[in-house]
Amino acid sequence: MIAILLTLLAALALEIVPLPGAVEFARPEWMALVLIYWAMALPHRVGVVIAWLAGLLTDAATGSLLGLHALSLMLVVGIILLLHRRLRVLPLAQQAMLLVIFLSLDRLLSFWIRGAAGQPPELGVYLLPVATSIVVWPLIFLGLRHVRRRFDIR
Amino acid sequence: MNLSFRQGPYTLVKLLLLVLLSLGLLVADHRFRAMEPVRAALGTIVAPIQYVVTLPGQLFGLTSETFKSHTTLLEENQALREKQLRQEARLQRLWTLEQENARLRSLLDASRQVEEQVRVAEIVGVDLDPFRQKVVINRGEPDATFVGQPVIDARGVIGQVVHVGPFASEVMLISDPSHSVPVRVARNGLRSVAFGNGKTDQLDLRFIPNSADIRAGDIIVTSGLGGRFPPDYPVAVVTRFEPRPGRPFAAVSASPLAELNHVQEVLLVWRDRESPAAPETAAPAEPPG
Numbered sequence: 001m002i003a004i005l006l007t008l009l010a011a012l013a014l015e016i017v018p019l020p021g022a023v024e025f026a027r028p029e030w031m032a033l034v035l036i037y038w039a040m041a042l043p044h045r046v047g048v049v050i051a052w053l054a055g056l057l058t059d060a061a062t063g064s065l066l067g068l069h070a071l072s073l074m075l076v077v078g079i080i081l082l083l084h085r086r087l088r089v090l091p092l093a094q095q096a097m098l099l100v101i102f103l104s105l106d107r108l109l110s111f112w113i114r115g116a117a118g119q120p121p122e123l124g125v126y127l128l129p130v131a132t133s134i135v136v137w138p139l140i141f142l143g144l145r146h147v148r149r150r151f152d153i154r
Numbered sequence: 155m156n157l158s159f160r161q162g163p164y165t166l167v168k169l170l171l172l173v174l175l176s177l178g179l180l181v182a183d184h185r186f187r188a189m190e191p192v193r194a195a196l197g198t199i200v201a202p203i204q205y206v207v208t209l210p211g212q213l214f215g216l217t218s219e220t221f222k223s224h225t226t227l228l229e230e231n232q233a234l235r236e237k238q239l240r241q242e243a244r245l246q247r248l249w250t251l252e253q254e255n256a257r258l259r260s261l262l263d264a265s266r267q268v269e270e271q272v273r274v275a276e277i278v279g280v281d282l283d284p285f286r287q288k289v290v291i292n293r294g295e296p297d298a299t300f301v302g303q304p305v306i307d308a309r310g311v312i313g314q315v316v317h318v319g320p321f322a323s324e325v326m327l328i329s330d331p332s333h334s335v336p337v338r339v340a341r342n343g344l345r346s347v348a349f350g351n352g353k354t355d356q357l358d359l360r361f362i363p364n365s366a367d368i369r370a371g372d373i374i375v376t377s378g379l380g381g382r383f384p385p386d387y388p389v390a391v392v393t394r395f396e397p398r399p400g401r402p403f404a405a406v407s408a409s410p411l412a413e414l415n416h417v418q419e420v421l422l423v424w425r426d427r428e429s430p431a432a433p434e435t436a437a438p439a440e441p442p443g
Contacts, residue, residue: 018279024284027284047165063282063324119286
């Protein structure tokens with residue numbers, strides 16, 4: 001469990017690591033990817049409550065509205081929990097393709113909340129992280145699987 | 155191994171409760187700004203992570219400073235010396251002007267301006283939400299930082315403190331879409347409000363009539379109305395004035411004087427009555443002689 005929490009903290013750190021200029025807008029959704037992996041691999045360990053708390057910390061760290069990341073991450077993890085048995089056995093490429101849907105959902109939900117709060121960003125730019133997230137997904141998957149096997153987390 | 159297929163029986167209930175809780179949080183944070191204590195508590199948890207994230211950048215700065223060549227340092231030193239000399243000369247004149255101003259004000263029986271006190275804060279190298287215009291500074295509660303505190307840099311107004319944490323605070327820049335500063339044109343005192351629009355190089359000046367005397371190149375300064383920003387700090391320079399016949403107000407934009415994009419050090423401003431215990435003072439030193 002400690003190893004899982006450490007990976008979540010690492011994801012939180014990656015969320016606020018300074019990136020140069022416009023690259024900032026393409027920052028992969030580290031927290032979402034790590035949560036999705038754990039929810040898929042160990043659904044009895046990482047569920048909606050942990051996703052919600054992790055989202056809340058992300059909100060606090062990035063200075064966004066409290067509840068923005070919490071709500072969207074929690075719902076995505078909820079969907080993953082429903083589908084984890086099917087997702088788990090798919091090859092990496094197919095997983096990544098399905099992730100496009102889940103991550104877009106996550107982004108669209110927070111886009112909608114931002115719009116409701118009176119600060120709608122540009123939708124095209126706002127969906128950019130979905131693309132970069134898909135690119136790093138194999139790394140996250142293989143890396144975290146290694147962590148899971150190495151530390152024998154069940 | 156059969157564990158891995160077990161799922162909590164109350165997942166759906168938990169999910170619904172958390173959705174309601176999130177919506178409550180969002181509304182409380184956005185509408186009523188009632189989440190300050192929660193944010194402060196979460197900030198304490200997040201602070202060590204922010205610290206770790208800034209370490210590589212700090213190390214890099216440290217090493218590049220250590221290994222700077224002797225001549226570069228000498229040159230830099232020379233340049234700074236010259237700059238200080240120039241500024242001291244200007245400060246002497248400023249002191250005289252300030253005295254004169256105080257005398258004239260007392261003749262007019264107007265209340266004397268309060269002197270502000272400032273303290274240097276550094277921008278912490280942490281990326282916030284890229285769709286909001288905010289930065290983190292390394293001053294928190296122990297430094298008597300408070301919500302609503304004005305933040306400036308050497309050129310002009312940066313923004314104001316919106317959250318105070320135990321070790322760090324968040325500053326909303328004047329370019330944030332939800333930020334506005336009451337301003338006036340330095341040349342003739344024409345009042346307006348400078349709204350941020352999400353771009354770091356542009357502010358919108360609203361409520362300026364089509365017939366107003368304002369042109370590109372005018373400096374706008376804080377007016378002090380609203381009581382949050384002290385008066386007469388430079389904010390921006392007017393870049394475009396476009397009368398719109400048929401509309402009540404003209405379209406005026408300005409570009410901020412402060413370097414919102416790549417500012418490293420900022421100044422926190424205290425008025426007299428709310429000053430911290432022992433701040434560096436902003437009042438000019440006694441003139442020599």
